[in-house]
Amino acid sequence: MGCEGYISSISEWISYTADTSLGYTLDEIKEEKSFSNFLNAAASFGAYSYQALITKILMQPFKKLLTKRQDHSTKHILEAVGDKFSNHIKSESILSIGAALSFMQDGFDGIVNAMPFTCMPSTVASSILKVYTRGQIPFVDMVYDGSIQPNRETNLATFVFQAKQHLNSKNS
Numbered sequence: 001m002g003c004e005g006y007i008s009s010i011s012e013w014i015s016y017t018a019d020t021s022l023g024y025t026l027d028e029i030k031e032e033k034s035f036s037n038f039l040n041a042a043a044s045f046g047a048y049s050y051q052a053l054i055t056k057i058l059m060q061p062f063k064k065l066l067t068k069r070q071d072h073s074t075k076h077i078l079e080a081v082g083d084k085f086s087n088h089i090k091s092e093s094i095l096s097i098g099a100a101l102s103f104m105q106d107g108f109d110g111i112v113n114a115m116p117f118t119c120m121p122s123t124v125a126s127s128i129l130k131v132y133t134r135g136q137i138p139f140v141d142m143v144y145d146g147s148i149q150p151n152r153e154t155n156l157a158t159f160v161f162q163a164k165q166h167l168n169s170k171n172s
Contacts, residue, residue: 003160005112008099011055012071016095018048019074072102080105085128096125100139101132109170110138110163112156117145138162 025041059070072080077098078087085097100111111133115122126141133139140159142152 003110003163006103006108007114008095009071012074012077012095012099013092014051015055015071016074016077016092018044018051020090022048072099076102084132091121091124093121093124093128096122097128100125100129104133104137107170108137109166110140110159112140112142112159114142114144117143138166 022041022044025037025044028037029041031037059066077095080101081087081094081098084101085094087094096113100113103111111129113122113126113129115126129139138159140155142156
């Protein structure tokens, strides 16, 4: 169909969970300054730092290949979401919403929300993204449940056509 796709990697989720864990332990310290809470915070900080280091090491050989294709940081994703969705829910919905909005800000020409059938976080992300992408960038949900859907290729072809129109409108 003549287009390129980019998918967020699992490292975004790992980074988000480490960041969330660190946030929880820091909140516990604010409530009670106990040795146990400081120990938990140190362990969370250690895990967070270790994961960041391993990600950096693993990405190093691919740095040139993946120019402008690295995952968004948790901080960047949460900033992109802003007040559109609360981070208090602590689910992958915020990652899907934040990544899609970040890709939109990065100049991508369309967003495909690929999701398993009945996946609640993806359904939530879809409902939020439909509002914030309407009239700005092509958006389509691609739901996968293991069955054959005869209109899937047509839906994707329509989306690609709209994404190409979006690209052409930016270039003219």
